[in-house]
Amino acid sequence: MATVLGANTLSSGFDVGNSLRQNRADSSFLSVTFSGDGTHHDKGTISVWVKRSEIGAEAMIYSAGASGREFIRFETNDTLTYRSLASSFHLNTNAVFRDLSAWYHIVVAFDSSQGTASNRQKIYVNGVQQTSLGTATYQPNQNTDHKILSGELQRLGRDSEQANPFANCYFCEAVGIDGVAHAPTSFGEFDEDSGIWKPIDVSDLTFGTNGFHLNFADSSALGTDVSGNGNDFANTNFAAIDQTTDTCTNNFATLNPLYPTGGGYDNQSGATFTEGATIFTTDNGDADWGFCSSSILVASGKWYVEVKYVSTDNGSAMIGIRSTPSNNDNAYIGRLANGVSYMANGDGDGDKKVAATQSAYATEGYAAGDIIGVALDLDNNKIYFSKNGTFVNSGDPTSGSTGTGAIAVTAAASTVMGGYLIGASEVNSNGNAVFNFNFGNPSFSISSSNADGSGFGNFEYAVPSGYFALCSKNLAGNS
DSSP states (O other): OEESOOTTOOSSSSOOOOEEEEOGGGTOEEEEEOSSOOSOTTEEEEEEEEEESOOSSOEEEEEEOSSSOEEEEEOTTSOEEEEETTTTEEEEESSOOOOTTSOEEEEEEEETTOSSGGGSEEEEETTEEOOOEEEEEOOSSTTOOOSTTSSSEEEESSOSSSSOOOOOEEEEEEEEEESOOOOGGGTEEEOTTTOOEEEOOOTTSOOOTTOEEEOOOOTTOTTOBOSSSOOOOEEESOOGGGEESOBTTBOBOOBOTTSOOSSHHHHTTTOEEETTTTEEEOOOTTOOOEEEEBSOEESSSEEEEEEEEOOOSOOEEEEEEEOSOOOOTTOOTTTSTTOEEEEEOTTSOEEEEETTEEEEEESOOOOTTOEEEEEEETTTTEEEEEETTEEGGGOOTTOGGGOTTOEEOOOGGGSSSSSBEEEEEEESOSSOOEEEEESSSOSSOOSSOBOOTTSOOOBSSOOOTTOBOSBHHHHHHHO
């Protein structure tokens, strides 16, 4: 059993292999300028799957035109906009999109040849047309050309005219169709069993002269167009490690920026989540506890996560699990009921903390650069920790109910939340601590590549036998 699984994510049917992780601070984007105005400049479609990793900030999805631009973006109030400054149309949804664990399928279709103005531009999300609009100004003039898919500058993940905004999100299956205003059923379908909207294979579509299909399968050329048109996008500031396997058909856990970060909102207001919500940086200026938690809660099964500790101060770090929702000043990992953590004290001790009780655990803690493995066995109610590939306290995650070297955990069904979140915290530091989580898609360089028994994930160290990366395909088959 698992919850907080991203909506619109299925683990069967057509598989999407890769996504592109965008971090706003990197100023990364893809861009292209087509050689001409294309097939039919008054008709076209943009389709893209997006997983957000922040809310409350403008996030550009797609834009076109160096002047009087046309764009698709999330607004600061988390609504979705499709707008042209040149053609004076503006559609803005009443719906807000704040689920940071979900993949959203966004389609905008335009056909200015339509005699009825309200048919000239349409927005769809997860297969459903957005008809409840806070702003509904349609293109006033029939047969007006569009900038999207024209011969003007096109950008994925950045404004085409202004320096900002970029976005903090994941993209997959980015498609442009030049000359046809498609319905979303050309790109996805409702699953007949669950009713969830899911992607379909688009390779047989006719893309048109300026059409494209970006599947992000080549980490050395992330802007490669696989439609057959050769409309490759130039890569600015994306690195090979920004290619991930977190997709709309295999949704991986990230950290949850919506979950309390501890120390009271005022004291931790500067805490940040970056690199697709895989890196947590505390805000410990006043020595209050800060903590982060995973986006997926697990209640059974065996799960493996790696956390790289990137702190050079003398604070007390804690990596582990929690099962009590709280934002109290001292609600750190391992303090509240059912919480467990492996500690790295400033004096070098490697203690454990279980429901606020601290005791000896390992011969030593961990320091900057160390990678801590978390092996959570909820079939036998045990947790194990490794340091740089070696399980501490002579732990053996495959020992089952014997629990060699394990820390006992409360059965998930007996906890407040009915399961566990994986997280980290630190306090009393001289600066801001940094925890880099790897749920299977690292945002930091690793020297080796280890998948779980299902073939999912990319870890520095070998995944213990029977343990799995925290993703939707594994949740479907191993929980």
